[in-house]
Amino acid sequence: MEIYRLQVLRTDASGMPLEWIGYQEAAKLYHLGEVAYSCGTHLYTLHGGINAKTGCRSLIEVNSIIATQHHHNKGYGVDPNYVPPLSNPALFRRDNNICLYCGQRFHHTELSRDHITPISRGGIDAWSNVVTACKRCNNHKAGRTPEQAGMQLLAIPFVPTHAEYVYLQGRRVLSDQMEFLKAHFPRKSPLHQRLC
Numbered sequence: 001m002e003i004y005r006l007q008v009l010r011t012d013a014s015g016m017p018l019e020w021i022g023y024q025e026a027a028k029l030y031h032l033g034e035v036a037y038s039c040g041t042h043l044y045t046l047h048g049g050i051n052a053k054t055g056c057r058s059l060i061e062v063n064s065i066i067a068t069q070h071h072h073n074k075g076y077g078v079d080p081n082y083v084p085p086l087s088n089p090a091l092f093r094r095d096n097n098i099c100l101y102c103g104q105r106f107h108h109t110e111l112s113r114d115h116i117t118p119i120s121r122g123g124i125d126a127w128s129n130v131v132t133a134c135k136r137c138n139n140h141k142a143g144r145t146p147e148q149a150g151m152q153l154l155a156i157p158f159v160p161t162h163a164e165y166v167y168l169q170g171r172r173v174l175s176d177q178m179e180f181l182k183a184h185f186p187r188k189s190p191l192h193q194r195l196c
């Protein structure tokens with residue numbers, strides 16, 4: 001069923017966004033009593049087991065955002081030095097599927113990861129040195145810096161915070177989940193403009 005593909009946004013007890021989970025994982029957390037509270041909108045009603053005494057079936061109501069008591073000690077969200085792993089899907093999403101050289105929007109199959117300072121010139125493979133580029137622009141730039149290639153970057157690359165990274169990983173982010181995540185983005189996050 002289509003609706004079962006919707007993802008649930010899991011947060012810690014303080015409401016810090018942690019990750020996306022499927023309905024089965026959400027049901028497990030409810031079952032284990034790890035859900036502290038839930039917010040957002042109602043997504044699913046899941047049927048649990050039948051109580052032997054009453055013959056009644058238990059129901060689990062799953063919301064779009066659930067806060068869990070289980071504490072992570074990975075430093076998610078709270079560690080200002082947290083650096084999310086770099087991947088092409090997250091990078092393309094950060095840049096809104098727009099080539100940061102020609103400014104056109106492309107399907108992800110037409111996009112590539114460009115190293116602003118090429119690896120061959122000592123550039124690193126990190127968020128701050130990579131941008132989304134269409135294959136044509138990337139081929140044209142080749143092993144040169146933008147200055148050497150006479151190309152201008154349309155935006156400055158940034159390292160996503162954990163909350164921004166959670167958004168970048170979302171498959172189909174619902175509007176209430178979006179609002180919730182945006183409230184955790186840094187005030188100056190470029191994503192505020194890119195998402196409106």
Ligand SMILES: [Zn+2]
Pocket residue numbers: 099100101102103104133134135136137138
């Ligand atoms: Zn381009």
